[in-house]
Amino acid sequence: MVKFGYTILYVENVEESIVFYENAFDFSRKFISPDNDYGELITGETTLSFASKKLATENLKDGFIESNPKDKPFAIEIGFITDNVAELVQKATSFGAILVKEPTKKPWGQIVAYLRDLDGFLIEICTEVEG
Template sequence: MIKFGYTILYVEDVEASITFYENAFGFTRKFIAPGNDYGELSTGETTISFASKGLAGQNLPEGFLESSLEDKPFAIELGFITDDVPETVQKATSFGAVLVSEPKQKPWGQVVAYLRDLDGFLIEICTEVEAS
């Protein structure tokens, strides 16, 4: 059996990233490793993890593409489901998230907005997709 365990974001400052996600979205800190090179948040069924770019460089000696607000976002996003997209967007931007796209209703009824976090990772804030 395989299950999806976590997503790791390579960030400049693990403590700052975890604090941002706690404040902006209300997630709970699981732990931060000694040295602040790695940490995890409880977000429900799946964990969001953070590794410092220094640790990532040790694990990937050939290098990697770094996420940055100065560059376009990667072709991947974190999706957070909420009942109130505008309120969640407002709260996240008050803690430093960058608004990419205002909340919009999709043809299938879902409300979706896009943000970027402190390190430039793309976040979708959306309502649940209703099964038809």
């Protein structure tokens, strides 16, 4: 059996990232390690996790490309489904998210907006895909 368990974002400050996602998206804190190098949020079936860049460097001896709000986002996004995209976008930006694209209705009826978090990771805020 294989199950998608979690996505881990490598961030500058785990506690700060956890607080941002708690405030902006109402997720609940599941766990933060005593050294603040790793933390998890309860987001539904898949856990959103954060690892400090320090811990990531220990795990990945050859390094990694760091996310930075000043650079273009990676070719990956995390997506959050909501009934009210505009409201959630407004709330997230009030806590420091950067608006990339205003809510737009797609040809298949879905409403989609794009933000970047404090570390520059791309976030899609969208309604459920119908049908």
